Amino acid sequence: MGKFYESKRWRKKRGHILRRDSYQCQESKRYGKYAEATTVHHIYPLEEYPDLALMDWNLISMSAAQHxxxxxxxTDKITAAGLYWQRKRRREFEAWEKLRCINSNGREK
Structure with missing residues (x-):
């Protein structure tokens, strides 16, 4: 995955997400606090869901500490804090999954 994070597409997308979120850590913001975002987090992990690598809804700006x-x-498992964001984006994830199933065999499974 190292090459992905060095790619021009990722660097461009990362900049877009940081600007979208006004360089504010969205996890800190949940608690009414301000922290500068320096990292873009994949809500649904890149390793498990490479097709979601560049989807805006799957990316969120965070400080390094919150990330x-x-x-x-x-263990590289998602923590309770990470699961919060997965629950929050569940609707987008389910819509993506449904579309993927339709596209993979021309009809819904």
């Missing part, structure tokens, strides 16, 4: 709270760095 570290999204993943258990030993």
């Amino acid at each position: 570290d709270r999204m993943h258990d760095r030993k």
